[in-house]
Amino acid sequence: MSVGDKNNTERVAAAKPLFSPGDIERLKETFGEVLESGRLILGEQTQGFEEEFKTFVGAEHAVAVSSCTAAIQIALRYHNIQGREVILPTNNFVGVVSAVIAEGGQPVLAEMDPNTFCGDTDDIIARITDRTAGIIVVHIAGLISPDIKRLRQVCDERGLFLLEDASHAHGAKIDGQRSGALTDVGCFSFYPTKILTTCVGGMLTTRNPELAAYARSVRHHGVGGSLEDIVLLGNNWCMSELHAALGRSQLQQTDANVDHRNRMVARYRQGLQDKAWLTIPVCPDNIRHAYYKFPTLLAPEVDCLGFRRMLFEDYGIENGAIYNPPCHLQPVLRQKYGFSEGLFPVAEATLSRQLCPPIHSGITESEVDRSIASIIAVARRFGLE
Template identity: 45%
Template sequence: MKITNAKPFFPEDDIPLILDEIKKSLETGTLTFGPNVDKLEQEFAKYAGVKYAIAVNSGTSALEIALRYYDLKGGEVIVPTNSFIASANAVIFAGGKPVFVDIKKETLCLDPDDIRKRITSNTKGIMVVHLAGLIPPEIEEIKEICNEKDLFLIEDAAHAHGSSIDNKHAGSLGDVGCFSFYPTKPMTSGEGGIITTNDEKITEFAKIVRHHGKEGSEHTKIGYNWRMSEINAILGVYQLNRLDEFVEKRNKIATRYVEELNNMNDLSLISVPSDIVHSFWKYPILLNSITAPELEKIFRDKYEIALGTIYYPPIHLQPFYKEKFGNRSGMLPVSEDVLLRETCLPIFVGMTNDMIDSVIMAIKKELK
């Protein structure tokens, strides 16, 4: 049985309704700046518990727009090395310099102690990544650091649709939240992203620059085509309506993994505090007797099961960042050790019990 690592899910009941909405959009010719984008923005803001949401064409665009608002001018932004490379790239595109921090082994999220060590007089803000959908349990400590040092806090919530801590949703915890709607994420619009904030000025800025810097009939800022289409928004609205249901299913799969794998010697699981709802975009495990690439090859060749990684190599050791900033091995020792031993088990809404059983059986055959 071939099992992918992640897969989008559209309930059968939703597909004809989605197609009907797309047909209406095609018939009216309203393909951008239409009612479905407005609806997605309003409903996502309400869901996240913020005043404003601004739809864009990708999570990367969301990050760059948020960072551009802060006019970095060469300033430094703290970024965890354990993230998709877009997190750091967006800082550079916005005119800043990413400064990488190490992670905590227990969560795979950024380490507040290392944040404090790397803040300088040129630090402008911190980007916190809710890795795999886990909001860092230390988020309040990170917010305190930002308040002490007068830094902005951007949530890279690309994995964290539906995640919360103390009943506060991802996207409502910092100055700005940035989500991706890429197909494998907890909810998708095909391609797309959204910005969440309570700040009216950030909202106005984002709406201007996502449309080539156009304000009224004039272009007042340097912008780009970062718009979301109506068709993408239609998908997003229907997915958002199912988000809690999707997160519940992902948590049921995660519970099965915990029940079956928690007492194994050759792997360790990431525990989730009781005050956190985890979206489980991915299900990461730490290997104690084999590297992740080795196990991934065994699963691919022997079982036709796709494992994943978040993320190896870490960003600071990617070729571009080594060459541009002189990064070297040993700079961030926890990440470099842990991420080579981290892999992700398949988890997606359409995963059947047989698929889950096959993954568990393969793990128990290869590890003790």
Template identity: 40%
Template structure:
């Protein structure tokens, strides 16, 4: 049997609970911004120790709503080069200009030095991204840099459901955090996103923006340039059911990651991106860097065709400043981001992964590494 790149886990009890919730929703006819949305918001906030949560249609929408709420129009927003396009896309759609910064090699995140190098007189916000569920130990230092300049720190926590640093949950280090419930995430609502914040003012703004900018749900009184960013009750029900499994899923994923850490330590030149001190990752992704000179496409082909193991998509194979659509915002080379994006792979980590599957991945990666690394010039 092969090991897939990703697997979405809803067991029989989950499916039954979702079906019952859907039947209830359809019977009432309350299909949007109803009790299941509120239930999901409250549960997700409680899971992360947050005071306020606002459910929206996607993680991208969550980030854009936050940036609109702090008003980045015609101003600069610092984003890391190692992230998904949507981080910069949300800046653009909110009317801002992405300023793309290099990252720290150990965490794939902004560092105080790379942030300072990217700051401009027109900086309106800074976006910290938790790649693969890892939270950089520099999170507090990054917030301190922002606080000194009166700039809000925003977390793109799309990967980081349930991750923490020194006991503090993702989404609690800045003014607000944006989470994604895309199907492959550790918990999913099918499609959807969530904003977490301690600010009641930002919560209220987010609720207005998500519903076409209306001052209230029941009026035709539009006070902001909002959009249709609501989460449906059906998605909220799926998310609320799946969230109940978050702790269990994280424990399984962390056990797989520990096996990978031990196995990869013996492979010369292959560098796992290790969990930083104080961080407790959800291991949405398990990232490792191939030795320089090893062709990634050939590595992935070999583990798939010769060993039945499919590696999940890189995070990411092309840094933001080299994305064609962001060419107008390119300022020059960002050497660390370019290097890690060229060499990174992601080993499969599933929320129900078996020991046999983890061992199959280890054997595949080890065998292909030995062969390809030995062929390097």
């Protein structure tokens, strides 16, 4: 049996966390120490992870929380979005929209850029009104929005907050500066599929000391000086010491993992270059892509869902799209706001063509080669080759 063989159905995972045997041994020891210490939240591990993460990102403050959604809600609560609008791209994880709604804001969805898969900057700016509180920019797939500086300037001029959702972009850089330190506030997810995982968890990064102090209070029920002294409306959004220990271990590998992802994507690019039926977006020279995902586009005439299904069912190559359907076509938001097809034609036309082949920090060259050969084999069966 050869690579790309129809019957070679051993799976290639679309995403997978990476823990080396050495990491696991060291973590077992650290977990033992944490459990014996009796300090399960807000201890040495959390403090250490925050210090190391803030240094990694180049931010002045980092506050560990239970998820990225919690980090986003804290930032939105700090900016008091009640009754005001927050602009964010429709090509997004629906939980970000839910966070805006949960904090009493009005989500204003915007169109996407088909070349970067990030939000369409012109459309985002055109949607600013006197009710706008701020903008959430999402570094989709690990590509820092190439227009981040323009967005920052507009937000500064108009007195709006700019929140970076860097859930896909651990370790990504633009002009040498890391994601999470580019705007007023950065929010990271450490969900199991992410480049850096703590099983579940998140981090808020900022240069604003007041926001950092606010986040430290709100993540722990709004405590003031003590647990008896509740000064803000908060929640239980703490990260546990075990999760923080895991984060510290993962952080040490993040740059190497991002380098590995870049090397594997270069291999995909070489193996899939010059295919008339596949568009592979280029990454601008001033950006270090994190390649949380590797989105490509099948030609419009290809039955994309059929292609993806065959790739998985006949060749074992897991694959996906980020995000299809886009937020405005998710049942919950259709029902709540009456959204329907045609609202964001670029997002709809682009995302329905998307194919994200497997990429993760532990993927091997031979798995990438199998994915490439399988994609080409499917293309042949679709009469494209």
